[in-house]
Every structure is written in C-alpha cells, then in structure tokens.
Amino acid sequence: MRTLSSHLAYYQRWAKTWEFQALLKARPVAGDPGLGAEYVEAVSPLVWQAADRENFVADVQKMRRRVVDNIPADRVHRELKLGPGGLRDVEFAVQLLQLVHGRSDATLHSGSTLEALRALAEGGYVGRVDASQFDEAYRFLRAMEHRIQLYRLRRTHLVPEDEADLRRLGRSLGMRTDPVAELNKAWRRHASVVRRLHEKLFYRPLLDAVAQLAPGESRLSAKAAGIRLEALGYADPAAALRHLEALSSGVSRKAAIQRTLLPVLLGWFADSADPDAGLLGFRKVSDALGMTPWYLRLLRDEGAAAENLARVLSAGRLAPDLLLRAPEAVAILGDPGGLKPRTREHLEQEVLAAVGRSGGAEAAVAAVRGIRRRELFRTTAADIIRSYGTEERPAEQDPGALVDRVGSAVSDLNAATLSGALRAAVREGWGDDLPTRFAVIGMGRFGGHELGYGSDADVLFVHEPREGVSDQEASRAANTVVSEMRRLLQLPTADPPLLIDADLRPEGKSGPMVRTLKSYEAYYRRWALVWESQALLRAEPVAGDEELGRAFVGLIDPLRYPVEGLGDDAVRDIRRLKARMESERMPRGADPTLHAKLGRGGLSDVEWTVQLMQLQHGWAEPGLRTTRTREALAAGCAAGLIPAEDARTLDEAWVLATRVRNAVMLVRGRPGDTFPSNPREVTAVGRYLGYEPGHLGDMLDDYRRITRRARAVMEERFYGAT
Incomplete structure (x- = not known):
C-alpha cells in the first residue's frame, strides 16, 4: 500500500518501461472515486511521456520476446494468450502504437484495445484493412478464451487437447457441422493473421524513428515546423514550410498519414547535403501518387521504404529526375528484392517482349527506353542507399563492390536496350528476314562492364551477308539498321537517351559506320595501328547475332594478345601517345590533381598501365584476357607481373576515380570528371563518398594522396617498363 505521492515518486524515478505500458489501462474500479480519479489524472501524463524514454521501443519489443521465450516448449502451440499469434500480440502492438503516437494525439488515449485500434485506424497510423483484420481476430481469440474459462470456471489460456473438449469449445462458438476441424481451422487462420500483423506493426522501423523525436515534433504544427526546419538547417525554411502545409493540411486520410511521416522524413532529409531538394522531391512524388492507396501505405508500413525514399530524393538530381518521370517506380524501394539489379537475361527477355507487343519501331523503343529509365532508377537508388546507408542497411564498406555493381548493372541494361532497338529496327524494315547477319560489339567501358551513369555506348557494328545476298544489298541493310537504331534511341522523350558512339571504328569518323567481318579482317591485317590493338582489349559482343559476335572476337584476339607481346617500337608508340594525350586533352583550367579521367593517377593512368x-x-597469361580493368589487374598480380602493393594502389585509385564520376552524375544530373565547385554539390559528392560535412578538405586531400601514389606506380610500371 502506497500513498498517491509515493506512487508518483516511484514512477518518476524508478519505474521500468513495462510499468508505464501497464498503466495505460489503469482506471478506478472501487473505493474512493475522487482518489481514483486523482490517481489516474496524476499518472496519465507519465504514461504519455513514456515513449520519450531512451530505447523505449526496443524495451517494449524486448519484453514481448521475453514473454514468448518463457512459455514452456510443450505449451507454446496451445497458448492462446501469450503465444505467437495470441491475444498479447494484438495488445502489445496496439499499446506500442498508442504510446508512441499518443504523445501528440489525444484520440488514442483509451484503455480499451478495440477502441484504441479503431482510433489508430481513423488517425491513419494503421491501415483500415489491417485494423479490421486485427479487430476480427482479437474478438475471436477473446471469445475462445472466455469459452475455455467458463467451462469449470478455470483461469487458463491453454487450448485443450482432448477431442471432446475441443468439440464442446467449437460448438459453444456456433460451429455445428464438424466442430473440431472448424475450430482448428478458424484458430489457425486468426492466429496467422495476428502474427503477421503483429510483426508488421510492432517491429515497424518508423515507430522507433517517431519515438526519438522531441516532444511536440511528432505531429508538427506550423510554428513547431518552422522552428524544426531552422534547427535542421533548411536553406529556405519559408519554402519548406509551404511544402509541409501543402502535404499535411486538411482532414483527409492522406494528410493524416503524412503528418505522421513528415517529422521523421524531415530529419532524414536534413541528414543530406540538400534537404530542401529532398522535401521538394517528396512533395512532387506525393502530389503524383498521394491518391494511390498503396503509396502512403508503402511508406508507413513497408520496412525501410520511407527512409530509402528520403535518401534517394535528397542525394542529388539524377535519381529524383528518373523517379519523377514515372513515380510508380517508388514501389521498388519497399520491395525486399527491389534494389537488386536484374540479370542481363531477365532484362533482354523483358525488353524483347516489350518490342514484340508494340506496334511500330518508335513505340517499341519508347517502351524499351521506359524499361531502361526504371532500371536506371533501381541502380541509382541501390547505389545511393548502399553508399549513404540506412538504419536497416548500414553503408557498404567495400567501394570496389559498389563500383562493380554499378558498372555491370548499367552495362547490362544498355546492352539489353541495344538489343531491343536492334530488334525494333530490323522488324520495321524487314520483319524477321534481314538480308545480313548483324552484331554490335561493345568497346571501352561498355565492353569492359564499367559504364557509369553518364557514359555513352562505345560500339563497333559488324555484319555478314547471308547466303545469296550481294554485298551491296547487305551493306545497305546494315547501314539502314544502324541509322534507325541511333535515331530511335535519341528521339526526344521524357526518358533519357542512349547515345551511341562508333568513333573507335577503323579509320575513325571518316571510315564506314558498319563493316563486314572480312572487311575488318583485311583492315586489321594491313593497317591496324598499336592504339587500335589497345582499344580492342575491351571489345566484347553485346547485341545481335551471337555466332557473328564470337567470330569477331576470334578475329581480334591475335591483335590484342599478340604472340610474344609487343616489340620495342610498339611500346614506344603507346608511351608517346599517352604523353601526347596528357598534354593535349586535359581541359584548359582543370586541376590535373583532381581530374578523375585524365588527371594524375586517374582512370587513364591506371587503364593504360593495365592495358600495356x-x-x-x-598471349601467355589467360587471366589477362579479360575486358575488365580490375580483373586484369588482379590477374597480373596473381601472375607476378606487378607487385601486390602496386596493384592495390592502382586499384584503389581506379575505384575512387570511378566513384567520383558516378557521384558527380548522381548529384548534378550531368556527367563530369572533376569535383563540383558549388558548395552543396561538393558536399553531396562527399556524402556519397563517405565524408561527413566539415570534412571536405579531407576528401580532396585523400583523393590527391591516393592518385599521387597511383601516378608514381604508373610512371614506374608504364613509362619505366621494358
């Protein structure tokens, strides 16, 4: 027995989290009604402040797990109240939601589980369908519990095992035909519903984020929002406040849900280089999808979807631009496998099916480009989330793996896109009867599976007349196909174009756009220069006739892997060409220590060293016969051709320079080979690379240091090699 003041002193100083959860249902039932009312009035504020306690959500979740763990193993499948899918799962989920959201919403202050559940649904904290299913299951389980206890008035929560007892229980619930089977079926169904909804609602990541907000921030008023925006560092609080008012004003369910989401999203946006852009992007996506039932449900209920969206929208221009062209792609962020890149085979299958369903070539390639835009968004979103990290997915620690994933995903996607454009162009002019076999050969980063977000598709085109077709007819058909592919892929649409660059073909811009296999053979046999052999190191078939592609590879292998290697004259030619490129191609005014492609220790330095x-x-080391730079470097190290330390130095510089180029494209929405000058943009590049605000000087120092070491290795291995 304690006095009221003693109770308050205890709760204020010593009470555990579970005790405030228990107090949620406190009400006077006997004795002095005035004292009872005074008690409830005194402890109520403590109950609704409990969610402010450190680790509150985690403590409640831990308590529920402890309850289940303490059930004897032979009883857990019969435990109607405490077991998985039982009454406690409903009550714990509802109470946790009440305590987290009830700090700022008095409509949730109810001691009745079903009344609180109804209020949660009306407030947008729980979906209506979920609430209805929870309500139905809870009523059924309670009815079962009451019927079990009424028999012989025993206080038990165990479902009987005896068939006669089960038949009696089933009949008491109105089941007549086969009471035992009907009872077991209904019980399993309702328990399964409860278990699923409990996991969905009780462990929702958004709950912990909301609980960590300061009091008054979880349902923002205009005044509180303004204060919070300034504190979070929004550059234009007035504009941000207008976005908030547009998103959360009114009495619609959409507005109610967004009033719950926004306080958390604001914090995630603020944890980026451009929170204003993140909030603006969210408003645009919500304006486009806000009336779509699944959209807000996705953000509220589906794991890390809300945080993923916040990271993607505030990381730069490219990913939001891709998303806003087709906002329904936001569903990718809530799918557990949504961030995983599609395989080349899957992409080609989808692209070719889209072409087959379309009427004309332009409609077909429009569909293909739509697929490409969606997959580019998938790749950029995955890259941003893995680089920034979220609470559910910490930032990835292996930059090389990030680079390889992006390079492979974009290269596979562009190859599938070319396959679709080729099929559309051929079908438009010849049906399935093109008079010449035709193949597309990827070159440069395309052939090396190293494309970045802003890369063109470097290619060669090769064809081979079919039997009985003249060279002139075959050549006309092949050139028409090439022209049509390029036109279709560059048509003005809302989707980004895919630019085809064929300048690496024999004789460059003055040479034929497409050649036969015999023509390539004749040219390479008589006229090929050493730089062309070097360029062919990254040639790989990417679309079209597979047999013809393999024949082209067989043709060029002796050129790119010459028996006994290069002669001294050829090595001098390569060195001379590299030195000339360094002096002539560096953009005027560019800092050579920070240019990712042509600068000191950048991509060019590493790639020319590996290619030499x-x-x-x-010719002697099979591992070197690869189009991929990092793979070839690792093979050279394994073969003892380059010391391990030098190989690590070159690899680190190549990965870093590649990530810088990808970061610039993500942040600015257009390609670039050097760090931006705009403060917000360079900060965003830094965040992508793992540098916190205030450490941008460290980022530039690290880049210069890493590439300086790579340049030293390059000068020794490339210019000093014999």
Missing part, C-alpha cells in the same frame, strides 16, 4: 601489361603478356 595485357598487350605484352596476354
């Missing part, structure tokens, strides 16, 4: 090693030793 391939030209000299590829």
Whole structure:
C-alpha cells in the first residue's frame, strides 16, 4: 500500500518501461472515486511521456520476446494468450502504437484495445484493412478464451487437447457441422493473421524513428515546423514550410498519414547535403501518387521504404529526375528484392517482349527506353542507399563492390536496350528476314562492364551477308539498321537517351559506320595501328547475332594478345601517345590533381598501365584476357607481373576515380570528371563518398594522396617498363 505521492515518486524515478505500458489501462474500479480519479489524472501524463524514454521501443519489443521465450516448449502451440499469434500480440502492438503516437494525439488515449485500434485506424497510423483484420481476430481469440474459462470456471489460456473438449469449445462458438476441424481451422487462420500483423506493426522501423523525436515534433504544427526546419538547417525554411502545409493540411486520410511521416522524413532529409531538394522531391512524388492507396501505405508500413525514399530524393538530381518521370517506380524501394539489379537475361527477355507487343519501331523503343529509365532508377537508388546507408542497411564498406555493381548493372541494361532497338529496327524494315547477319560489339567501358551513369555506348557494328545476298544489298541493310537504331534511341522523350558512339571504328569518323567481318579482317591485317590493338582489349559482343559476335572476337584476339607481346617500337608508340594525350586533352583550367579521367593517377593512368601489361603478356597469361580493368589487374598480380602493393594502389585509385564520376552524375544530373565547385554539390559528392560535412578538405586531400601514389606506380610500371 502506497500513498498517491509515493506512487508518483516511484514512477518518476524508478519505474521500468513495462510499468508505464501497464498503466495505460489503469482506471478506478472501487473505493474512493475522487482518489481514483486523482490517481489516474496524476499518472496519465507519465504514461504519455513514456515513449520519450531512451530505447523505449526496443524495451517494449524486448519484453514481448521475453514473454514468448518463457512459455514452456510443450505449451507454446496451445497458448492462446501469450503465444505467437495470441491475444498479447494484438495488445502489445496496439499499446506500442498508442504510446508512441499518443504523445501528440489525444484520440488514442483509451484503455480499451478495440477502441484504441479503431482510433489508430481513423488517425491513419494503421491501415483500415489491417485494423479490421486485427479487430476480427482479437474478438475471436477473446471469445475462445472466455469459452475455455467458463467451462469449470478455470483461469487458463491453454487450448485443450482432448477431442471432446475441443468439440464442446467449437460448438459453444456456433460451429455445428464438424466442430473440431472448424475450430482448428478458424484458430489457425486468426492466429496467422495476428502474427503477421503483429510483426508488421510492432517491429515497424518508423515507430522507433517517431519515438526519438522531441516532444511536440511528432505531429508538427506550423510554428513547431518552422522552428524544426531552422534547427535542421533548411536553406529556405519559408519554402519548406509551404511544402509541409501543402502535404499535411486538411482532414483527409492522406494528410493524416503524412503528418505522421513528415517529422521523421524531415530529419532524414536534413541528414543530406540538400534537404530542401529532398522535401521538394517528396512533395512532387506525393502530389503524383498521394491518391494511390498503396503509396502512403508503402511508406508507413513497408520496412525501410520511407527512409530509402528520403535518401534517394535528397542525394542529388539524377535519381529524383528518373523517379519523377514515372513515380510508380517508388514501389521498388519497399520491395525486399527491389534494389537488386536484374540479370542481363531477365532484362533482354523483358525488353524483347516489350518490342514484340508494340506496334511500330518508335513505340517499341519508347517502351524499351521506359524499361531502361526504371532500371536506371533501381541502380541509382541501390547505389545511393548502399553508399549513404540506412538504419536497416548500414553503408557498404567495400567501394570496389559498389563500383562493380554499378558498372555491370548499367552495362547490362544498355546492352539489353541495344538489343531491343536492334530488334525494333530490323522488324520495321524487314520483319524477321534481314538480308545480313548483324552484331554490335561493345568497346571501352561498355565492353569492359564499367559504364557509369553518364557514359555513352562505345560500339563497333559488324555484319555478314547471308547466303545469296550481294554485298551491296547487305551493306545497305546494315547501314539502314544502324541509322534507325541511333535515331530511335535519341528521339526526344521524357526518358533519357542512349547515345551511341562508333568513333573507335577503323579509320575513325571518316571510315564506314558498319563493316563486314572480312572487311575488318583485311583492315586489321594491313593497317591496324598499336592504339587500335589497345582499344580492342575491351571489345566484347553485346547485341545481335551471337555466332557473328564470337567470330569477331576470334578475329581480334591475335591483335590484342599478340604472340610474344609487343616489340620495342610498339611500346614506344603507346608511351608517346599517352604523353601526347596528357598534354593535349586535359581541359584548359582543370586541376590535373583532381581530374578523375585524365588527371594524375586517374582512370587513364591506371587503364593504360593495365592495358600495356595485357598487350605484352596476354598471349601467355589467360587471366589477362579479360575486358575488365580490375580483373586484369588482379590477374597480373596473381601472375607476378606487378607487385601486390602496386596493384592495390592502382586499384584503389581506379575505384575512387570511378566513384567520383558516378557521384558527380548522381548529384548534378550531368556527367563530369572533376569535383563540383558549388558548395552543396561538393558536399553531396562527399556524402556519397563517405565524408561527413566539415570534412571536405579531407576528401580532396585523400583523393590527391591516393592518385599521387597511383601516378608514381604508373610512371614506374608504364613509362619505366621494358
């Protein structure tokens, strides 16, 4: 027995989290009604402040797990109240939601589980369908519990095992035909519903984020919002406040849900280089999808979807631009496998099916480009989330894996896109009867599976007349196909174009756009220069006739992997060409220590070093016969052609330079080879690379240090190699 003041002193100083949860249902039932009312009035504020306690959500979740763990193993499947899918799962989920959201919403202050559940649904904290299913299951389980206890007036929550007892229980619930089977079926169904909804609602990531907000922030008023925006560092609080008012004003369910989401989203936006852009992007997506039932449900209920969206919208221009062209792609962020890139085979299957369903070539390639835009968004979103990290998915620690994933995903996607454009162009002019076999060969980063977000598709085109077709007819058909593919892929649409670059073909811009296999053979046999052999190191078939592609590879292998390697004259030519490129191609005014492609220790330095090693030793070392830079470098190290420390230095610089280029494209929405000058943009690049605000100087120092070491290795291995 305690006095009222003693109770208050205890709760204020010593009470555990579970005790405030228990107090949620407190009401006077006997004795002095005035004292009872005074008690409830005194403890009520403590109950609704409990969610402010550190680790509150985690403590409640831990308590529920402890209850289940303490059930004897032989009883857990019969425990109607405490077991998985039982009454406690409903009550704990409802109470946790009440305590987290009830701090700022008095409509949730109810001691009745079903009344509180109804209020949660009306407030948008729980979906209507989920609430209805929870309500139905809870009523059924309670009815079962009451019927069990009424028999012989025993206080038990165990479902009987004896068939006669089960028959009696089933009949008491109105089941007549086969009471035992009907009872077991209904019980399993309702328990399964409760278990599923409990997991969905009780462990919702958004709950913990909402609980961590300061009092008054979880349902923002205009005044509170303004204060919070300034504190979070929004550059234009007035504009941000207008966005908030547009998103959350009114009495609609959409507005109610967004009033719950926004306080948390504001914090996630603020944890980026451009929170204003993140909030604006969210408003645009919500304006486009806000009346779509699944959209707000996705953000409220589906794991890390809300945080993923916040990261993507505030990380730069490219990903939001891709998303806003087709906002329904936001569903990718809530799918557990949504961030995983599609395989080349899957992409080609979808692209070719889209072409087959379309009427003309332009409609077909429009559909293909739509697929490409969606998959580019998938790749950029996954890259941003893995680089920034979220509460559910910490930032990835292996930059090389990030680069490889992006390079492979974009290269596979562009290859599938070319396959679709080729099929559409051929079908438009010849049906399925093109008079020449035709193949597209990827070159440069495309052939090396190293494309970035802003890369063009470097290619060669090769064809081979079919039997009985003249060279002139075959050549006309092949050139028409090439022209049509390029036109279709660059048509003005809302989707980003895919630019085809064929400048690496024999004789460059003055040479034929497409050649036969015999023509390539004749040219390479008589006229090929050493730089062309070097360029062919990354040639790989990407679309069209597979047999013809393999024949082209067989043709060029002796050129790119010459027996006994390169002669001294050829090595001098390569070195001379590299030195000339360094002096002539660097943009005027660019800082050579920060240019990712042509600068000191950048992509060019590393790639020319690796390619010289391939030209000299590829004939003898099978591991060097790859179009991928990192793979060739690792193979050269394994073969003892380059020391492990030097290989690590070159690899680190190549990965970093590639990530810088990807970051610039993500942030600015257009390609770039050097760090931006705009403060917000360079901060965003830093965040992508793992540098917190205030450490941008460290980022530039690290870049210069890493690439300086790579340049030293390059000068020794490339210019000093014999």
